[in-house]
Amino acid sequence: MGSLHKTTFVLLMFCLAALGSADYLKYKDPKQPLGVRIKDLLGRMTLAEKIGQMTQIERENATAEAMSKYFIGSVLSGGGSVPSPQASAAAWQSMVNEMQKGALSTRLGIPMIYGIDAVHGHNNVYKATIFPHNVGLGATRTLC
Numbered sequence: 001m002g003s004l005h006k007t008t009f010v011l012l013m014f015c016l017a018a019l020g021s022a023d024y025l026k027y028k029d030p031k032q033p034l035g036v037r038i039k040d041l042l043g044r045m046t047l048a049e050k051i052g053q054m055t056q057i058e059r060e061n062a063t064a065e066a067m068s069k070y071f072i073g074s075v076l077s078g079g080g081s082v083p084s085p086q087a088s089a090a091a092w093q094s095m096v097n098e099m100q101k102g103a104l105s106t107r108l109g110i111p112m113i114y115g116i117d118a119v120h121g122h123n124n125v126y127k128a129t130i131f132p133h134n135v136g137l138g139a140t141r142t143l144c
C-alpha cells in the first residue's frame with residue numbers, strides 16, 4: 001500500500017468512526033422496540049417541545065417558521081381551508097412540504113402530522129375525483 005493509499009485509508013476509517021459514534025439517536029433507530037424509542041425521545045424533550053407536539057394549529061397559521069419555533073405537532077386544514085382558490089394537487093403538496101420542512105428542521109426533527117377536513121376523495125383539491133357517496137346516502141332516504 002502506497003503512502004497516499006494509507007493516508008486515504010486512515011482518513012476514511014477516521015470519518016467512518018466519527019459518523020458511527022457522533023449522532024446515534026435511539027429514538028430514530030427503527031431496530032429498537034417502540035417503547036424504548038418513545039422513552040428515549042420523551043427523555044430528550046423540553047416542556048416547550050412537549051407542549052408544541054400536543055398542539056394542532058390551523059393551516060392558515062402554519063408557516064415553516066411557526067412549525068419550528070413552536071415545535072408544532074400537527075396541522076389541520078379545516079373545512080374549506082385551502083392554500084389558494086382552486087389549488088392544484090401540486091399546490092397542496094408544496095404547502096404541506098413547506099410545513100414539514102419546518103417541523104423536521106427542529107432539534108429533535110419530529111415530523112408533523114397533517115390532517116384535512118375533506119370528504120369523498122379530497123374535495124378541496126381542484127378537479128379531484130369526488131366519489132359519489134352522496135348519491136348512495138341519498139338512496140337510503142326512501143319513503144316507506
Ligand SMILES: *[C@@H]1O[C@H](CO)[C@@H](O)[C@H](O)[C@H]1NC(C)=O
Nearest residue numbers: 057058059060061062063066
Ligand atoms: C392565524 O391566521 C388568522 C387568519 O389569517 C389570523 O387572523 C391570526 O392572527 C393568525 N394567528 C396567529 C397566531 O398567527
